[in-house]
Amino acid sequence: MAPALLGHHVLAFLSAASPGQAAAAPAHSTEGGNNWMIEYLSDSHTLEIQPFGAINLPQFPPVRFLGMTIDLSLTKDLVFLWLAAFIVTLALILIARRNQRNLVPRGWQNVIEVVIVFVRDEIIMPTVGREGVKFLPFLLTVFFFILTCNLLGLVPNFSTPTGNINVTAGLALIAFIVIQGAGIAKYGLAGYFRGLVPPGVPVFVIPVMAVVEFIGLFTKPFALTVRLFANMTAGHIVIFSLVGLIFLFKTVAVAPVSIAFALFIYFMEIMIGVIQAYIFTILTSLFIGLAVHQEH
């Protein structure tokens, strides 16, 4: 829902100014037919394979659970989420298998090994310390999964699973559970929540500190959610706007400039995809470190 509204308001001027393109938009448009930008950015029940047509994904009746109505139908983002999970699982298991047979790494093993050592020595060690090595599998999974999701969005016809706020919220929820679980496992439930307020503060500050720290626990995953979602969506909106300029000015003369800039942003998207995966991992690690080392 959020990407659709975001796309609608940022780019209303584009869709209004490009009736020619609107005619080419798919027939299942909901808001008058000229919202091709929103079609692209938001989740939908159709899988577009542009020159060849579209696949309608199967839909199931909504499930009722605890008074909520949950639609569990397949959507575009879900398909690519599964694809990302499949790619990560298959590739990493195959590479790990091969690693057991020959101890000297070759080919892709080197690449993965560099990332693993980087996550261990440069992300976990400075933020959590030696006891954080037990979080290495979790953080590596998060890193590779987000990286694959981010880069999938750059393949034509594919959607970005991490450009959907529900996906990033889910990832942040998992991170939240791991962060709090790490703190509670070390200090115990009561000890963990008592430790939120640093010792030695004046008595009248304690209620304020407790409230602020408690809210702080929930703003961290929220920041993770919005950061990843905004970064992945913003890049796509910029590329779309640059290409949309051609239709806005209704001339081909703008095309070389537009395409050049769009290509530049595209390459920047590759960089941003890697950086955002890194930032999500290092921030999760940092928050685990904050939960585990309450003396700071």
Add this chain to the structure above:
Amino acid sequence: MLPQGLAYLAAGFGAALAVVGAAFGIGKLATATMEASGRQPEIAGDVRTSMIISAALIEGVTLFAEVICIILAIK
């Protein structure tokens, strides 16, 4: 001016101001990082890690402001 127009104006100005603040903050951060790693190249790696964490936190606060602006614009 209609109240709705004012709300859109507020959302736009809010988004812009948030970005100005973030740009200033990250700019100062980058300046300090460059100076530090220029002076002591051997700690450049550590300084870069701290810079990325701080930049991400600044960005987080900015994104809160942007979310508020988006909510204002779509209400």
